Amino acid sequence: MTVPTTADEDRLRRIEFVTDAELAHLDVKDLLAELLDRVCTLLGVDTAAVLLLDASSTHLVATAARGIEEEVRQGVRIPLGRGFAGRIAAERRPVIIEHVDHSNVLNPILREKAIRSLLGVPLVAEGTVLGVLHVGTLTPRVFTEADTHLLQLVADRVALVTRTHQSDVDRAAAEALQHSLMPGALPQIAGLGLTARYVPGQAGALGGDWYDVFTLPSGRVGVVMGDVVGRGFQAAVVMGRLRSALRAFAREEDDPAEVLERLDGNVQHFEDNVMATILYAVFEPSLEHVTLSVAGHLPPVLALPGQAGTLLQLPVDMPVGVSVGPPRRATAVDLPPGSLLFLYTDGLVERRGRSLDEGLARLCAAVHADDVEETCTTVMSRLVGAEPVPDDVAVLVARRADASEAAPLQLVLPAVLRSLGEVRSALRRWLPSVGGTADDLSDVLVAVGEACSNVVEHAYGPGGGALMVHAEHVDSHVIVTVWDNGRWRSARGENRGRGTTLIQQCSDEVEVTAGPNGTTVRMQHHLTGGIT
The missing domain is CATH 3.30.450.40 (GAF domain)
Incomplete structure (x- = not known):
């Protein structure tokens, strides 16, 4: 010893x-x-x-x-x-x-x-x-x-x-960065039901998965699903930069392929060793069509009313950050009333010991053109269940409403010029969902546009105020109410006051109520037929 x-x-x-x-x-x-x-x-x-x-x-x-x-x-x-x-x-x-x-x-x-x-x-x-x-x-x-x-x-x-x-x-x-960049609440878009989920993977360190939904100046709606290669804080930081850059390019360009092309050039110039798969979809203002471009991402699932989901057959281009590749492509897809689009990242369908094809088949079987929350719950239950997922999972569900489901349109916006475009875009999405034709849309846009313009120009002083719009479908009529809570100023310049005449010409009934607490304009328009 x-x-x-x-x-x-x-x-x-x-x-x-x-x-x-x-x-x-x-x-x-x-x-x-x-x-x-x-x-x-x-x-x-x-x-x-x-x-x-x-x-x-x-x-x-x-x-x-x-x-x-x-x-x-x-x-x-x-x-x-x-x-x-x-x-x-x-x-x-x-x-x-x-x-x-x-x-x-x-x-x-x-x-x-x-x-x-x-x-x-x-x-x-x-x-x-x-x-x-x-x-x-x-x-x-x-x-x-x-x-x-x-x-x-x-x-x-x-x-x-x-x-x-x-x-x-x-x-x-x-985690803080990723949660701050994920939309806290998805935007309220007339005629389009939306929901999303994000689940961190079992490995612990968060990655670069993200989803995004935003309206565009043209009245279109942009939807993004992306996945930065890598994990941890650095992947989340890169995700934040890509998200911001994509939004900026989307404001300037409606073609999703061009947006991803510009994003790719931005990544290759400013980022080192960064690669991401991204799916970017742009819905038309009417929601009748969606145009998609795919940068190395898994294809979305489309479910039509009464049918199970199917994978969209889209051309898949190189991921963002890869230096060599042909020009990016975009594909337009019809989106009938009641149809549903399901976007996701690979963590939802990839599992050890199971082929990717099997995971995609299970996903398609679980997706139906039902309520977005119900669909999302069904998918997560069948593909995730009670087991922890090995990789992050992000999903986004978008469903175009049909005429029987169209909820009233409710807008509260600042009484400024840019809000007029948002009102027009919202009406373009909402009116087809209640059976309005192109002629109906034209008349309603003119009448409501004049009423809203009057609020912006006359209702408030330098302090500004609110512009409020409510539209509902009652039997075969569309009733739109525009109101404010301001004190109106007199019209300026010559040849003013034509707005009221245009409103009356484009409506079947018009009722104007003015008082010390604001002005209300109620317009009723008879629908001429089904969706064209």
């Missing part, structure tokens, strides 16, 4: 001093501070510092320090492979400098503080270098193997805590 020597016992005591259980209850900032204090005491050194690799893994950044707090306050950055700390990280081994000078130390703060000797060790967790821990003295010092061993022990503890903290922070940040 080996009898411990006094040196062995002292070494054990010192190890326990820097690894005791009390430290487990500290957060990372306090833990680093406590460990650096203890290291300075145990090794009899004057300075200690922790530098961590930045997100690019090209520079070490001063994160915590004792005796050389200037490193942290000044945001010292050391290139990987250069200087004392850069050499430790690049070579992944301890380095000792007995005599500090400009030839072996890059950071001028170390020289300005008159540090004479340095010992540094790498921070390594799970085979990955995270940074460097180094200590220094103001008098010449010959660091021993025991000193190096003790400092490496502390560094291993710092690396483990840092890696755990980074993973927790990345996950929390990715």
